[in-house]
Amino acid sequence: MRAEDGKRMLSVPNLSSKDFFLSVFIFFSFIVSLSSEPTYRIVIDPGHGGVAKDPKSLHGDKYDSVTQTFLETYKQGTEHGSYTERKVVLDLAKEVHKILKLTETETGWKEFEGYLKLFSKKNDFTRVKLVSHLTRETSFDDDVSSDDPNAAYRLYDYPDSKTAVRKKGRLSKINEIKPQLVLSLHLNPAGKGQKGGMAAVLTPGYKTFSLLKKISNKEKSPNSFLKGPWSDWLVFQSGWSKLENATADTWIYFHGYWSKKNGKDTDLTKFEGYRQNMISWKYADDPNWEKNIGKKGPYAKSHEEFLETGRFWEREMGKKEEWRREGGKEGFGGDNHYVTKELMRFVQYGLPIQLKKLDTPYPELGPIQKPYISTYSLPTYTNALCAFIEIGYVNRSRDIKYLTQNKKETAISLAVGIYSLFVGLDVKKKLNLPYHPKGKKVNWERYETYFDEVL
Template sequence: MIHRLFTIFVFLLNTVLFSHPTYTVVVDPGHGGVAKEPMSVYGDKYDTITQSYLEKYKQGTEHGSHTEREIVLGLAREVQKVLKLTETEEGFEKFTEYLKKFSSSKSFPRIVLNGHLTRNSSFELDPQSEDVNAPYRLYDFPNPKTSERTKGRLSYINSLKPHLVLSLHLNPAGKGQVGGMAAVLTPGYATFKILKDISDGKKKPKAFLNSPWSDWLVFAGGWSKLENAMTDAWIYFHGYWADKSGKKADLSKFEGYRQNMVTWRYADKRGWENLLKANSQGPYSKSHAGFRAEGSFWEREQSKKEIWRREGGREGFGGDNHYVTSELMRFVQYGVREQLQNKKGEYPEMGPIQKPYISTYSLPTYTNAICAFIEIGYINRKRDIKILTEHKKETAISLAVGIYSLFVGLEMKKPKMMPVIPKGKPVNWERYGKYFEEAESP
């Protein structure tokens, strides 16, 4: 009897969800774990070659009583609540009232935004676990008792086959930094190939310095943006850092073959570790001259769909990843102001949209979904934190309405003196076909 009732419930749920166009959205509140010692137990980025974690868990930024992990978790939960409204007719009526704050349209296409959270907790709330970082790691890792492979966050996201991932983070502001928000981007194969060719003497530095990607994140102190970018290209192709000259691998700094740290169809074939001994030529070569972009991951990286995701596009570079990130930031800038304006029509002050952060970030690379990776505020700027804590509902509504617009479009109201107005244009989802369903292992 119970089984029959459950079957009926599932049937009715599917009838509600799938009688309208349905899109899967993953909301990823960044971090969640703790940078705890020893790294051999609590680290991330598990490498099957050395059978060890290659880095400490990145627990995120903190300032005073505020932590990145808790602020973005609170916001992510609010976004999920608003997305869930689209699953029922009654809920969509309420969602429509939110849409009317942004658009003068009289009717709105009915869709379902099937939302998922990558985490609903943080390590402080789950102290009984022996491995406090187990629910929060990005990459796969072995169960310490059984040695069986456990899926990390990237593998979990790919298993959900999402169309869109919204990853929420905070930054610490440096001296003179006024706050605001910024996109986080990783380029496609073509840009890394330019950097590889510069390292190899086949291209001049201007090939990169004259590109829109030239404002690269400086993570190696005392190195130029070009030197940091060339090192990231070595990490992307070889798994190793480069020396400062960018001419050869620094074998003391290994980041791992990250495509093989994820459970998905683009991982190399089982036993790939045995091929490392013959590494002078091929995908595991430690030199640019010997490197060959061979295997399913590198085929994927050079495909049209990855070009669409990560290169070119409406923002001029960064592909659909850049567009969706910028568009959602514009929706927050617009929506928070519109919802919180006073009786005189005056808008609250907000920090600006900053230039993107560019490096070899994992989430935009190792998921097939279009990825909106947002540093949505600066933890040590009171104005940003006030909006994200005291007005997280208005922020969440703005993000959810922006997500809706990315799927069907939205004709925006254009109030006078509104400094930022979203474009309201949807992504060309049709050209991707079933790409979002293909990342999971066959």
């Protein structure tokens, strides 16, 4: 048959046996790749792990290349009686990790399906692999004689205590994995009258910080913030209003310094550092960026001189960061808020259905509290969606019981929730429970390659 007839003859090249087998291998590799399960990367981050030890100059965190010192004493976490935050959340994180690992094998998947059936009325579930990584498997207590007990637990990059070579902190190590989701587990101390429960930890995006900046510059009314969803800001400076605390955080976000109480001037005695350059990632500025400090641009010390230029600020003003941290299914906080609150709903739902005894009421948990809002590092300096959960209160026995004695049931609830975030889940309706998961998957597709672009 002639090619001119509109049908082209199939041409078979003269392949050597080596080329032939290579072609067959590539073909079958392609077929396998089409049939293989979707794989998602999850980092489980049990908070803290290190020790608040003096001198800060040797054992602190948040190493600053400008002053060439640690800016903070290491944040050790809370404790009450014999319970420490670092131990409780580490044990829980290991349990979640173990359950997610089940999805990586056929045998394990069958067990994982059994957990899904506890939550869903369906029997068939989309097969996926939830590849889990832990940020730590130990605490400083495991090596109390170490010269640098915080080396494995610092949040930010730091110089090696012996060689001065820059080492990666937790944020850099998380970004190295390029996860789609980070689950960070923490505990809080409860104040008088606080009955425990759990809460999200959120950081807004550029949109909200820009609004607060405009309020400082008298370009917007304070009511534009006070009547908005972010108004219940964390009060970390006593004697200051929520707006004054939010304004101080805005100064830290833009300038690395606090504002004074008047919300108009920079407090040059309170330096928090240029955090985007304290980690190893794509958005850090080029070497010798320090020479631009104090000049007009991204290192100006006042709002008037500040310009949002450079890779980090391009990222902050981008659509994908807005999706992560603003608006969204929960009304504010973006996808970060949704993944955090949805996992809390899975725990609030999953613990009672697993622990309920025949002919008895569902056991009661502490409620989901209002979110903690500030300029937190983990939700800001990763591209992953960040489920940052204060999962209990260390001085409330009911919370501690569920997190320790019922650790496996709590972990199952979190693991099933993580599955649902990637795939979706038709959750059984239980009318007597105060919280029901939505069971809606995140719109991961719109992020395209964003999670891989962090390096």
